[in-house]
Amino acid sequence: MTKLPVSLALFAALAIAPAMAAHAAEGDGGKAAAVGGPLVPVNSVEATNDLKADQQFRSLFMSWKKLDTIGQPGLGGHGAIAIPSVQPVNKLSFTSNFGIRSDPFRGTAAMHAGVDIPGPVGTPVYATADGIIDHASRLGGYGNMVEVDHGKGIATRYGHLSKILVSDGQKVTRGQLIALMGSTGRSTGPHLHYEVRIDGHAVNPIPFLTTADYLLAAKDQSVHAIPVSVDGPAPQD
DSSP states (O other): OOOOOHHHHHGGGTOOOGGGGGGGGOOOTTOOOOOBOOOOBTTSHHHHHHHHHHHHHHHHHHSOOOOOOTTOTTSTTOGGGGSOOSOSSSSOBOSBOSEEEEOTTTOSEEEEOSEEEEOOTTOEEEOSSSEEEEEEEEOGGGOEEEEEEEETTEEEEEEEESEEOOOTTOEEOTTOEEEEOBOOSSBSSSEEEEEEEETTEEEOSHHHHTOHHHHHGGGTOOOOOOOOBSSSOOOOO
């Protein structure tokens, strides 16, 4: 039996939305919409490692049925709040999901290490868990990008931003405004490229985005959960 990294094994105790694993295989339905992200060739080492990590991650929460974060070793006393467990924008929908897709610029198969969330330029972007800003500047195909280190090998990335509102080394809290949505870098239009990484490998963010109430219940936290659509942009007020 292959031994998993500590932070991957940690999620075995969190039972993160088993039913949502199916969304990992869903695409954008061929809709013309704002998408983007760094180019990661499908046969690259990075793509292979990310897919393997996500498969391990999915197999973990598919097999666990109970949530027990209180007193769980490895949580460092933070409980579920250290897990990216709220959505990064108020209006949540997807134009491109995690996994292999047709690259929007080259038309060839490529790895997409996150999800694309559409919205107008200037839409507020929030930290999905407590952490420390590890990167807050332009980075290749991400354009303007913020990376938050949540500890225990867990990190989140927010790409294509129009404006960054935090700086390297700054401490942030779950739900804190950190940036504004944009279309910088390798992007076809305004959207947020959002990633969750475990031990440096990208995993499907969707289970995290849809289990906020479930995760935070162990700490008696309250969070505003908004229904998720995988069929396109949510209606705007």
